[in-house]
Amino acid sequence: MNSNAGKSRHLSIHIDRTAADVYAFAANPVNLPAWAHGLGGTVEQVGDEWIADSSPLGRVTVAFTPRNDLGVLDHHVTLPSGETFHNPVRVIADGPASEVVFTLRRQPGTTDADFDRDTAAVTADLARLKDLLESD
Template sequence: MFPSRTISLVIERPCAEVYAFLADPRTLAQWTEGLLHEPLIALDTWTWTTAHDGQPVVIHFTPPNQHGVLDIRLDLVDLIERHYRVRVFTNGTATELCCTVLQSAGEDDAHFASECEWLRTDLKLLKTFLEARSV
């Protein structure tokens, strides 16, 4: 069993709007700071590639579904494969977003903690971005 962290936040936007935004892989660069320094290139509808620190990264997105599931898997060459298990659901007139990550085999605690802080930063950026958008 591996340690996990779940980060949850409320986004003051309707759930359908948040889900539609996050279900589109092209929006990833608008709310992540640490990952994308190169353009995303579609390999197929739900698999994209980019580079991070000069290394190729393949990003797998869950296709849209009726369950609020928005999982993302990052495959980094010679590095840890990272799964982001994302759920969105209605919370009153807003959206609750929960993202769970597991510490990978061989990943030290400090690296995992750092990854979780990057995730927290990105999710706060997402919240700010979506709440500032006009519909």
């Protein structure tokens, strides 16, 4: 049994934009390719679902929590296999700025190297989000 399964890392970044600005941008699936490179280069709406063409994962479905005033950006990513991953994300006000916190959950069977690679990918995505919003 993998004793590390179920462990989480809370990855965060400070962004010099209001929480409302960050939330509005990050909650719009159309903006995902600009900052969430792990989900691929294109996102399109098909019916009520958002489909990301994500290599090496293939085409995945992304479903966000309904829009809310609490900064909750949780989303589910469903792989072509049907396996679904829940990704908790929060945008937290910090005065006139904000903090984005992504909880990366370690899945059963994930090696230390793979978990470190996932951590680096999410950290890079958050840095791109910061760069996009602070340069706007």
